[in-house]
Amino acid sequence: MFVLTGYDYFLVFIIVCSLVAAAAIILSSVLAPKRKGVERRLTYESGMEPIGGAWIQFNIRYYMFALVFVVFDVETVFLYPWAVAFHQLGLLAFVEALIFIAILVVALVYAWRKGALEWS
Template identity: 60%
Template sequence: MAELYSNNYLIVAIFLFLGLALPVGALTAGRFLRPHNPHDAKRTTYESGIDPIGGSWVQFNVKYYMYALLFVVFDVETIFLYPWAVAYEHLGLFALVEMLIFVVLLLIGLIYAWKKKVLEWN
């Protein structure tokens, strides 16, 4: 039985080693094999062959980030709801209560943000 567990650790160790060694090796090989040709034109902004208009620094309104964060939160909620809905029949009342707590906590956060007028666009 101990051999079975040590074999599993060996497999995980091999995957960890390969997961680190292959990208590092590929990046190192690319660094040594590529031609080194520094040029000032490589540092300029490139817009599909068209001369750039203005600078490359664009600042977005912070409200966009709030909506993106809300999208990610409720997207993750949806991802958690799908497997729960599929397995609900086998999980029973306990899983229903857990999922209701999860959804209610997210709704409380949304209502709090709404009351604080975080979602208004001024």
């Protein structure tokens, strides 16, 4: 029989996280104000009256800029553990990291040519 030993703390962590999330949802439904009115349905914009509708179209460049940011943020997340354990991983891991960086460079060149890095 397959038994996972050493994962007791992980199981406790998952249970505690689930209980905290459930408690937050239950407490917010119990403690939230129940009044319904005109003010409750208004959009809150820093205390100012809303101007225009909420369904406006944004320029696609905002989304492209955000995606490029996410790509390079993910690069940092994946390369940091690799850099910490560089001496123990060997040559194969170095080549794999170079391939990963090359793929990201190709993505950067593609985004640059499409104009995703130009804000104006």
